[in-house]
Amino acid sequence: MRFAGKTAVVTGAASGMGKATAIKLAGEGATVIAADIDEAGGAQLAAMSNGNILFKKTDVCDVAQIKALMDFAAEKTGGIDIVFNNAGAGGAREKIDEIDADGWDNTMNLLLRSVAMGIRYAVPHMIGREGTSIINTASVAGLSAGMSPTAYAVAKAGVIHLTKVAAADLARHNIRVNAICPGFIKTNIFATALEVPKEQRETANAMIAEVAAHAQPVKGGGEPDDIANTVLFLAGPDSRFMTGTYMLVDGGLLTGPRHSWDENAPGMFSSLEAFVASAP
Secondary structure, eight states: OTTTTOEEEEESTTSHHHHHHHHHHHHTTOEEEEEESOHHHHHHHHHTTTTSEEEEEOOTTSHHHHHHHHHHHHHHHSSOSEEEEOOOOOOOOOOTTTOOHHHHHHHHIIIIIHHHHHHHHHGGGTTTOTTOEEEEEOOGGGTSTTSSOHHHHHHHHHHHHHHHHHHHHHGGGTOEEEEEEEOSBSSSHHHHHTTOOGGGHHHHHHHHHHHHHTSSSSTTOBOHHHHHHHHHHHHSGGGTTOOSOEEEESTTTTSSOGGGTOTTSOOTTHHHHHHHHHOO
């Protein structure tokens, strides 16, 4: 097993990409400290793991709770080898000319400051251990406009650059830092961000999955396991020569405009070509 004897901390672990990653890490021998604000979901995850996953309720918007999480992981297992800074939500939805300072700050605290502080308080428990790796959840939204609300996109762009500078800072400790930029992954984040009522979420998720299935060259949309598999690669020895970068797991979403891969989509010059073709 790839991660036997290793300790991994996963935030946002009660559902979606975090849950899939926690289960896979535990299945590969790691002791996983799963963190989330969803106490019921986290407890359920821990209960199904035969003791390989320990849950600690954590609000990553509270820096003291992040520190307590990392200290808890080290106290339970002797140190930390892998950190997956994954917790997040959609954040403020207003455009830049409409958002207020509180909405901006709350989004940055949830999506960017939490990653910085996750690194900050994990590192003291990682120094001196072999094969340590930090993985941060960024997004395609951090690389292109139009993929998310503005504050979310800016925060995720910050995560990408934070990953690079943190990798430089932590090279002296032999700690690698990388990021993952998911595309459309089938999780609850979209319905939650749109504030869909719980009783309508199943229908909303089905609608979102249908859109995601055709949003990129790879049909079907992404699954949480697609991200979990990438986390395990970045956490393990097969990626030993990678640090300070990100991996796109987007099914080709950012490959190019739709007409570059969808033969049924009109191209940039389709109207002009039609005009020329119809000319006498």
